[in-house]
Amino acid sequence: MRYVSTRGEAPVLNFEQAMLSGLARDGGLYLPETVPVMEDIAALEGLPYEEVAYRVIRPYTGDCFTEDELRGAIARAYARINHAARAPLKQLAPGHHLLELFHGPTLAFKDFAMQLIAQLFEIALKRSGQRITIVGATSGDTGSAAIEAFKGIDNVDVFIMFPHGRVSEVQRRQMTTPDAANVHALAVAGHFDDCQARLKDLFNDHDFRDEVGLAGVNSINWARVVAQIVYYFTAAVSLGAPHRELDFTVPTGNFGDILAGSFARAMGLPIRRLIVATNQNDILHRALSSGEYRVGTVEPSISPSMDIQVSSNFERALYLAYGKDAGAIRQIMEELKAGGFTISQGALQALREFYVSGRVSEDETLAMIRTIREETGEILCPHSAIGAAVARQNIEPGVPMVTLATAHPAKFPDAVERAVGVRPDLPPHMADLFDLPETVTRVENDVEALKSLILERRTN
Numbered sequence: 134m135r136y137v138s139t140r141g142e143a144p145v146l147n148f149e150q151a152m153l154s155g156l157a158r159d160g161g162l163y164l165p166e167t168v169p170v171m172e173d174i175a176a177l178e179g180l181p182y183e184e185v186a187y188r189v190i191r192p193y194t195g196d197c198f199t200e201d202e203l204r205g206a207i208a209r210a211y212a213r214i215n216h217a218a219r220a221p222l223k224q225l226a227p228g229h230h231l232l233e234l235f236h237g238p239t240l241a242f243k244d245f246a247m248q249l250i251a252q253l254f255e256i257a258l259k260r261s262g263q264r265i266t267i268v269g270a271t272s273g274d275t276g277s278a279a280i281e282a283f284k285g286i287d288n289v290d291v292f293i294m295f296p297h298g299r300v301s302e303v304q305r306r307q308m309t310t311p312d313a314a315n316v317h318a319l320a321v322a323g324h325f326d327d328c329q330a331r332l333k334d335l336f337n338d339h340d341f342r343d344e345v346g347l348a349g350v351n352s353i354n355w356a357r358v359v360a361q362i363v364y365y366f367t368a369a370v371s372l373g374a375p376h377r378e379l380d381f382t383v384p385t386g387n388f389g390d391i392l393a394g395s396f397a398r399a400m401g402l403p404i405r406r407l408i409v410a411t412n413q414n415d416i417l418h419r420a421l422s423s424g425e426y427r428v429g430t431v432e433p434s435i436s437p438s439m440d441i442q443v444s445s446n447f448e449r450a451l452y453l454a455y456g457k458d459a460g461a462i463r464q465i466m467e468e469l470k471a472g473g474f475t476i477s478q479g480a481l482q483a484l485r486e487f488y489v490s491g492r493v494s495e496d497e498t499l500a501m502i503r504t505i506r507e508e509t510g511e512i513l514c515p516h517s518a519i520g521a522a523v524a525r526q527n528i529e530p531g532v533p534m535v536t537l538a539t540a541h542p543a544k545f546p547d548a549v550e551r552a553v554g555v556r557p558d559l560p561p562h563m564a565d566l567f568d569l570p571e572t573v574t575r576v577e578n579d580v581e582a583l584k585s586l587i588l589e590r591r592t593n
């Protein structure tokens with residue numbers, strides 16, 4: 134399998150190279166040149182999650198990993214999800230199902246991808262003898278998932294910058310309590326935007342970049358998207374695919390999770406519609422409704438993992454909607470630097486063939502947490518509640534609707550308490566989170582300070 138950049142000017146790579154490099158050199162995102170077709174979807178019914186994962190992921194990895202390597206990586210990754218089904222489905226109402234993706238070690242769906250790529254990185258680096266330094270910036274969930282997944286992995290150091298005092302206590306503790314010499318939580322004196330700007334500074338210093346073998350694992354890494362295709366298959370076959378069509382609603386920020394759904398669809402899964410659910414930061418909803426992709430300012434919300442202005446993986450959906458015209462993508466991405474662009478009529482029509490969208494306000498989010506609790510006894514996290522609210526506006530009789538539940542409610546206790554008056558308990562496997570000692574390094578919002586810290590602390 135060969136991987137090409139959405140901007141058409143970067144070298145063609147194999148899976149392992151695309152995984153280790155993250156972003157393409159021309160600023161674009163890597164995509165597989167062709168989409169593999171899943172032959173016998175009906176045969177997936179009732180198989181263990183790991184077996185479905187192997188069958189879905191295998192064609193994307195080409196000959197980069199042996200069967201044993203890939204199966205071993207999948208087994209180790211998903212043994213850490215605390216549910217026998219890994220991604221269980223729960224019924225909310227007639228025709229409406231919740232896909233619970235929060236049983237992993239950091240209680241958000243990002244564990245599904247991060248756990249797997251940590252295992253794949255370890256295999257690839259062991260083979261090449263290469264050592265790398267992963268640096269990331271997080272507003273919460275990505276950083277904790279990366280630290281949990283990469284702790285103790287050979288040949289890798291992980292440094293995660295988070296804005297000091299601006300992540301929830303659960304999120305912070307998930308980053309500061311893992312006990313391993315190769316993971317480092319950095320509390321930066323600044324906002325999330327400062328963390329992201331310093332990250333760019335580090336990557337733009339090519340000498341430093343080469344010296345420490347800088348790598349990224351943010352949501353534009355293709356290997357993360359691939360891992361997320363799997364649960365669309367397990368959910369759909371449980372509900373009657375391939376003999377029955379269904380719809381998915383996905384709480385969306387950077388467009389990684391929902392993009393994975395579009396690949397499941399392209400592989401032959403009968404997904405009728407993929408419904409984008411946004412909070413008040415609704416650039417994707419506006420883009421799909423009006424064709425205008427215009428950057429606004431981020432309004433902090435009670436669903437912080439979806440508080441974005443620019444949705445990075447949307448570039449991949451645009452590339453496909455523009456008929457793989459890399460020149461057109463280069464042009465609109467240039468316009469984006471000046472604030473935004475208008476999606477061409479043809480591309481907008483292609484997107485609307487199966488993408489639908491909706492936006493949910495803060496009050497509606499709180500109201501939906503209350504409603505679902507009253508109707509079912511279940512407590513949803515605010516992101517999942519946004520999904521459920523948009524799903525309910527779009528349910529059609531006879532077509533099962535699946536809403537992706539992207540985080541555990543205990544990760545966002547303040548919002549849940551505001552909605553229903555109770556603070557959800559942490560699941561038993563992490564009940565000791567508030568007793569464990571924290572290790573965190575305070576650092577100035579300054580690239581030179583960060584560089585010295587990384588050089589001093591890395592174990593490789």
Ligand SMILES: *Cc1c(COP(=O)(O)O)cnc(C)c1O
Pocket residue numbers: 241242243274275352384385386387388389390391438439516539540
């Ligand atoms: C990251 C995240 C999202 C958004 O996912 P994207 O792939 O960026 O669209 C939604 N909900 C939660 C809880 C998240 O952590």
